[in-house]
Amino acid sequence: xxxxxxxxxxxxxxxxxxxxxxxxxxxxxxxxxxxxxxxxxxxxxxxxxxxxxxxxxxxxxxxxxxxxxxxxxxxxxxxxxxxxxxxxxxxxxxxxxxxxxxxxxxxxxxxxxxxxxxxxxxxxxxxxxxxxxxxxxxxxxxxxxxxxxxxxxxxxxxxxxxxxxxxxxxxxxxxxxxxxxxxxxxxxxxxxxxxxxxxxxxxxxxxxxxxxxxxxxxxxxxxxxxxxxxxxxxxxxxxxxxxxxxxxxxxxxxxxxxxxxxxxxxxxxxxxxxxxxxxxxxxxxxxxxxxxxxxxxxxxxxxxxxxxxxxxxxxxxxxxxxxxxxxxxxxxxxxxxxxxxxxxxxxxxxxxxxxxxxxxxxxxxxxxxxxxxxxxxxxxxxxxxxxxxxxxxxxxxxxxxxxxxxxxxxxxxxxxxxxxxxxxxxxxxxxxxxxxxx
Numbered sequence: 022x023x024x025x026x027x028x029x030x031x032x033x034x035x036x037x038x039x040x041x042x043x044x045x046x047x048x049x050x051x052x053x054x055x056x057x058x059x060x061x062x063x064x065x066x067x068x069x070x071x072x073x074x075x076x077x078x079x080x081x082x083x084x085x086x087x088x089x090x091x092x093x094x095x096x097x098x099x100x101x102x103x104x105x106x107x108x109x110x111x112x113x114x115x116x117x118x119x120x121x122x123x124x125x126x127x128x129x130x131x132x133x134x135x136x137x138x139x140x141x142x143x144x145x146x147x148x149x150x151x152x153x154x155x156x157x158x159x160x161x162x163x164x165x166x167x168x169x170x171x172x173x174x175x176x177x178x179x180x181x182x183x184x185x186x187x188x189x190x191x192x193x194x195x196x197x198x199x200x201x202x203x204x205x206x207x208x209x210x211x212x213x214x215x216x217x218x219x220x221x222x223x224x225x226x227x228x229x230x231x232x233x234x235x236x237x238x239x240x241x242x243x244x245x246x247x248x249x250x251x252x253x254x255x256x257x258x259x260x261x262x263x264x265x266x267x268x269x270x271x272x273x274x275x276x277x278x279x280x281x282x283x284x285x286x287x288x289x290x291x292x293x294x295x296x297x298x299x300x301x302x303x304x305x306x307x308x309x310x311x312x313x314x315x316x317x318x319x320x321x322x323x324x325x326x327x328x329x330x331x332x333x334x335x336x337x338x339x340x341x342x343x344x345x346x347x348x349x350x351x352x353x354x355x356x357x358x359x360x361x362x363x364x365x366x367x368x369x370x371x372x373x374x375x376x377x378x379x380x381x382x383x384x385x386x387x388x389x390x391x392x393x394x395x396x397x398x399x400x401x402x403x404x405x406x407x408x409x410x411x412x413x414x415x416x417x418x419x420x421x422x423x424x425x426x427x428x429x430x431x432x433x434x435x436x437x438x439x440x441x442x443x444x445x446x447x448x449x450x451x452x453x454x455x456x457x458x459x
Contacts, residue, residue, distance in 0.1 A: 314371020
């Protein structure tokens with residue numbers, strides 16, 4: 022009697038391995054923000070040397086920096102809606118090409134007026150960077166990972182600023198100050214080729230597995246599906262929580278970028294060739310704060326904390342970390358000053374990571390770049406106010422032939438206290454972090 026042949030044993034069906042291509046996108050965003058801050062920070066680190074070579078006053082430096090902020094505010098008022106309409110891929114590429122060319126333009130000017138024009142064009146083009154980064158993060162990551170990703174890409178601002186005190190003195194000594202702008206601006210153009218070749222929406226990307234796409238899209242669908250009018254956005258408390266948060270705290274970060282090298286030159290008697298180690302430590306600490314602040318709230322969420330408690334606890338810890346910076350002008354030790362400033366910078370970056378993430382917590386994806394742009398405009402307005410106030414303090418001291426170092430204690434007190442005001446306004450406007458509903 023013939024026995025029937027046994028049916029072949031089939032291996033159990035399993036899901037294909039999940040791809041992790043979203044982290045490639047995170048790396049691209051991080052690189053864009055790094056390039057952004059390299060080009061932005063070159064002027065601040067060169068300013069003490071340009072002041073000597075081009076015979077500027079202290080008050081000229083914040084006046085030049087002011088024009089970056091004016092155009093940055095104008096650009097941010099419109100770039101968010103531009104990105105929401107044209108898309109992240111093309112919009113961010115156009116922004117980066119524009120700011121690299123504007124950075125190179127600095128090499129062709131040598132007057133205060135010429136630098137104001139160059140800074141104006143740079144600010145206009147750079148306005149697309151952070152709204153584009155926030156929008157790409159929302160497109161590629163679920164809500165529970167966004168604070169960590171925001172911390173990573175936000176840390177690019179610290180990496181960019183760490184690169185500058187290492188590379189710029191060498192370019193200055195070897196080739197002249199003009200090549201500091203040409204080399205850093207030109208290098209950024211390489212990023213565009215990688216971005217255009219690698220970036221697509223996750224549902225359109227061949228390197229994203231079905232399981233990764235499902236994970237990326239695991240959040241509940243947006244309640245609001247049509248493009249929200251700006252007038253509607255501005256009527257929400259959620260928008261104003263972000264707007265005021267940016268207004269009160271961006272002014273401090275921007276002041277540090279433009280004038281911290283001048284402060285270290287005049288208070289601790291450093292020159293540009295000595296900037297490397299102190300500023301490397303400061304921005305390395307800021308890097309840790311950026312990633313740590315995003316990791317903290319993401320970790321608390323994974324442990325079961327509510328969104329409201331996780332975000333605000335992380336923000337409160339960051340606010341407390343800023344307060345000791347008010348002591349900086351009262352100490353003579355360089356490295357103690359570095360630690361206090363580095364702690365404040367780290368705390369700012371942790372705060373900023375959570376503040377940026379709050380947009381995607383509170384708004385649908387199609388409105389994120391618009392909200393980020395409006396908030397960025399508010400941040401620039403705050404920076405304009407503080408830079409103008411700084412210029413006025415310097416000009417008054419110069420007119421009275423007084424010691425301009427007496428200006429700094431007032432500014433560091435402002436730096437220490439504004440984060441408390443920002444957190445209070447954020448909490449009063451969104452006591453419970455609930456998404457916007459139509």
